[in-house]
Structures are given as C-alpha cells and as structure tokens.
Amino acid sequence: MSERHDFTARVAWSGNRGEGTRSYRGYDRTWSIATPGKPLVACSNDPRLGGDPALHNPEDLLIASLSACHMLWYLHLASVAGIVVSDYRDDxxxxxESTPDGAGRFVAATLRPTISVQRGADLAAADAIHGEIDKVCFIARSVAFPVRYEASYVEV
Incomplete structure (x- = not known):
C-alpha cells in the first residue's frame, strides 16, 4: 500500500509596483518561496519573459530539483552497493522549447554529474546506478520529459 506524502510551501508574488497588473509592463515578475522553518527563496521569471536574471526562476528550480533528487538517490544506492563516493557535482x-504564443515546456534534461569514487571502485556498477534512480526519485518519476545521464567518474 502506498504511503501519502504532502509537501507545502507558500508562493507569494512581490512584484506589485502599486497598480497591480493594470498593464503588462507595470509589474515585476518577482516572488518568493516560504517553507515553514526554512530560509526564504527570492525568485523571478525567466529573463526572456521580463524576469530578474539575478534570481532563480521556475525553470532553474525544476532542473535543480531533478538534479538534487537524482544525487540523493545516487548517494544512497552507491552506499548500499558498497561504492564509496567522496564528491558529487552536477551541471x-x-x-x-517555446511556441510563438509564448507557451513553453521542458522537452528533455541531461544530468551531467562528476562523481569522485574510491580508487578501485567498479565503475560499471557505479554507472549502472543512474538507470535505477528513475524508479524511485519523486522528481524523476513526476516529470513528463526524458532525462539522460552523462556521468563522469574520478577515482581518488
């Protein structure tokens, strides 16, 4: 039987310059994410859509969430498999893609982690772990686009 998990956050628009959305260019595309007991995350829209390029946008957050979920499951499954990981960094x-009317979507993602493993580790086994993660990761199981993996390994 499945166990239900609920996640919550408050997303609050902060871009009202005094006249709300009276005109398309009259408001900022800024907002924040507040999750109880955690630091506030300041965000904006993609700069191509009028957002602040210095702030995270929804697309940044989605790709970062996908990568982080993959990383956490990778570390767990590596530990279970006896593969010692000392560093993990992903880019x-x-x-x-966007259509002429402005609608957009992710069509694919590529995770490109560089993973430091203990010298002598079974690199084929280390690489095979990536193929198991989409069976267990909340985010990977929730996205409607293909996710590829191009991992590289450093033996330390």
Missing amino acids: PLGHG
Whole structure:
C-alpha cells in the first residue's frame, strides 16, 4: 500500500509596483518561496519573459530539483552497493522549447554529474546506478520529459 506524502510551501508574488497588473509592463515578475522553518527563496521569471536574471526562476528550480533528487538517490544506492563516493557535482542542462504564443515546456534534461569514487571502485556498477534512480526519485518519476545521464567518474 502506498504511503501519502504532502509537501507545502507558500508562493507569494512581490512584484506589485502599486497598480497591480493594470498593464503588462507595470509589474515585476518577482516572488518568493516560504517553507515553514526554512530560509526564504527570492525568485523571478525567466529573463526572456521580463524576469530578474539575478534570481532563480521556475525553470532553474525544476532542473535543480531533478538534479538534487537524482544525487540523493545516487548517494544512497552507491552506499548500499558498497561504492564509496567522496564528491558529487552536477551541471544539469534542461532542454526547453517555446511556441510563438509564448507557451513553453521542458522537452528533455541531461544530468551531467562528476562523481569522485574510491580508487578501485567498479565503475560499471557505479554507472549502472543512474538507470535505477528513475524508479524511485519523486522528481524523476513526476516529470513528463526524458532525462539522460552523462556521468563522469574520478577515482581518488
């Protein structure tokens, strides 16, 4: 039987310059994420859509969430398999598309982690772990686009 998990956050728009959305260019695309007991995350829209390029946008957060979920499951499954990981860094790439009317979507993502493993580790086994993660990761199981993995390994 499945166990239900609920997640919550408060997303609050902060871009009202005094006249709300009276005009398209009259408001900022800024907002924040507040989760009880955690630091506030300041966000904005994608800069191509009028957002502040210095702030995280929804697309940044989605690709980062996908990468982080994958990383956490990778570390767990590596530990279970006896593969010692000492460092994990990912530079994920989300592939999106937009239609002329402005609608957009992710069409694919590529996770590109560089993983430091103990010298002598079974690199084939270390690499095979990536293929198991989409069976268990909340985020990977929830996205409607393909996710590829291009991992590289450093033996230390």
